[in-house]
Amino acid sequence: MSAEIEHDEPLTQAIRLREQKNAQAHEQLLALAKRYPQDAAIAYQTAWSHDSLGLEAQAVPFYERALEGPGLPAEYRHGAFVGLGSTLRVLGRYEAARGVLRRGLEEFAHDASLLTFLAMTLYNLGDSREAVRTLLKVTAATSADHQVQAYRPAIEYYADHLDETE
CATH class of the missing domain: 1.25.40.10 (Tetratricopeptide repeat domain)
Incomplete structure (x- = not known):
């Protein structure tokens, strides 16, 4: 055996x-x-x-x-x-x-x-910036919330551009 x-x-x-x-x-x-x-x-x-x-x-x-x-x-x-x-x-x-x-x-x-x-x-x-960026990307990719999904492109964009303002 x-x-x-x-x-x-x-x-x-x-x-x-x-x-x-x-x-x-x-x-x-x-x-x-x-x-x-x-x-x-x-x-x-x-x-x-x-x-x-x-x-x-x-x-x-x-x-x-x-x-x-x-x-x-x-x-x-x-x-x-x-x-x-x-x-x-x-x-x-x-x-x-x-x-x-x-x-x-x-x-x-x-x-x-x-x-x-x-x-x-x-x-x-x-490294708070990278932590927030990572969580935003996870949220955008995995959330079943229809509002999060409606804004997914914006969330993904701003995850990489957190300090951008106009």
């Missing part, structure tokens, strides 16, 4: 428990991460578990392991970039957060969640 198949069922069970807010999920994920330290999917799920428990600092190495490991499905890679970037921001590690979020955007160009967390990080770094 391969190691991958061997841990699929326990990983699925731990994810299910985490989704049900069952405290046993965290212990199961930690045990799986110890047993399969090179498994990127387990590392990602373990990081997520730490984050959901407010253990941000302990989540970081698991997110990093998930992104370094091979074979992480795109959905999990995206989640790992968002999770690691937002966690680093919460921890006050703004430069590192910006780097992770920009790396994520290289793989998931124009992703609204990555851009939103990047905007928050840019604000924390004192």
Whole structure:
């Protein structure tokens, strides 16, 4: 029996428990991460578990392991970039957060969640102009509000020309 198949069922069970807010999920994920330290999917799920428990600092190495490991499905890679970037921001590690979020955007160009967390990080770094520009572009691109969409060309234009006046 391969190691991958061997841990699929326990990983699925731990994810299910985490989704049900069952405290046993965290212990199961930690045990799986110890047993399969090179498994990127387990590392990602373990990081997520730490984050959901407010253990941000302990989540970081698991997110990093998930992104370094091979074979992480795109959905999990995206989640790992968002999770690691937002966690680093919460921890006050703004430069590192910006780097992770920009790396994520290289793989998931124009992703609204990555851009939103990047905007928050840019604000924390004192780059308010770029933060506002980024949020305006995300709003224009993703809002379902018919008024925002009616003004989308103007919002997109002024996102790049915030200081223009007549």
